[in-house]
Amino acid sequence: MTDTATETPPTTEDTAPTGFGAALSTAYSEALAEVYDEVYPATPDLDDIGAFLLTLARPGASVLELGVGTGRVALPLAARGFEVHGVETSPAMLARLAEKDPEGRVTTHLGDLTALDLGRTFDVVLAPFNVLCCAMAVDEQIALMHAVARHTAPEGHVVTETFDPSDYHVQKRNEVATHPVADRGAVIESIGVLPASQNMMVQSTLLLDGAAPRSATTVLRYLWPSELDLLGGIARLELTARYAGWREQPFDGGDSRKMCVSVFRPLT
Ligand SMILES: C[S@@+](CC[C@H](N)C(=O)[O-])C[C@H]1O[C@@H](n2cnc3c(N)ncnc32)[C@H](O)[C@@H]1O
Known part of the structure; x- marks a missing residue:
């Protein structure tokens, strides 16, 4: 099932960073959609994400995945019984997801994350695999974080995964x-x-x-963990936990290959 969440495509002209020009976008093209699942295959450890979410939310909870892509993360979550919605700006990526999901287990929304308003909230808003970095500039990242907060239930959780940009x-x-x-x-x-x-x-x-x-x-703007906390604060989201992976590995900042899994809750 697909609907159109916003009519606004991702803007690049106003926010293109110096040196990159205006032709670039955070959205994945038709060509990338064609090879995405082979370059980034669905691996068994993706199941760790479902197990992690069950530490925060009940089975069957509603999950909104931002930048859902081809459903690499969303489909295993749906198979676990979560009510999964996904937002995506690339029709080509959504077409791949639809091919893999003939039963429509994931409800998809074509739209731009920075302007998203689905008119409802979710138990978990999930931004895996660097999706919060899908922005050209900091003003887009702030808009994105506000969209995240808007879609999070009062007792819900925001879960993000970002890479360590140090090197x-x-x-x-x-x-x-x-x-x-x-x-x-x-x-x-x-x-x-x-x-x-x-x-x-x-x-x-x-x-x-x-x-x-x-x-x-594609272009992205990488985020330091401390910046994530600032963005959260701007959108009235408070950090409750941070790990170096979905298996709750301790986050000590010492290993540049670690991913950063962060959990936030809305401030009342
Ligand atoms: C790194 S991929 C992650 C896909 C998926 N979450 C996964 O883990 O396989 C980022 C996805 O976000 C989408 N995207 C980028 N900018 C976006 C935006 N402004 N609004 C919605 N989706 C966006 C891209 O088209 C791409 O499919």
Whole structure:
């Protein structure tokens, strides 16, 4: 089931960071949608997210996943019995999700997170896999956090997962990675960073059999954990827990490869 949550596409013209131009977007293109599930497969440890959510919410609770993509996270949550809704700005990503979900177990909403207003709240608002970084600039991130707060039930929880930007920020890592795409070729992903604006540009070049090379670019603005707390405070959300992974590994800030899983609750 899909509806259109907002008519407003993600804006880039007003907020494009210096040096990146106005043509970039946080949204995933048709080309990225085609290879996304092969580059980022659904792994068994995604089930950890469901187990983690059950420490916060009852079975069957309502979950709103931001930037739901192809349903890599949402479909296992629906299989666990959560009532799952997903917001996504890329029709191509939603089309992939629909192919994988003929029964419509995930209710999808086509729209821009920063302007989202579904007119209801959820027990859990979930932003996995760096979705809070899907913004070009800090004003979009603030709008996004307000949207998160608007959709969280008074006794509900906000759960976010963000990467540690330390090595990228000091430009120790300008990465190039090659992802094989089963028997069809490869995707070469290169990452560049503008530390002053905390923007990261990810360029993917698709080299697939029978097709001319295609490239797709997305941009994001990375977040430090302390910034997440500030954004939360601006939207009246209070940090209640922080871990270095879905299995509640202690977050000590010492390992740059750790993901940061944060839990917030609305302030009354
Ligand atoms: C890193 S992917 C994560 C997808 C999914 N949550 C997962 O873990 O596989 C980020 C997704 O957010 C979507 N996105 C980016 N900017 C958005 C926006 N402003 N509003 C809604 N979705 C957005 C992208 O199109 C992409 O599908």
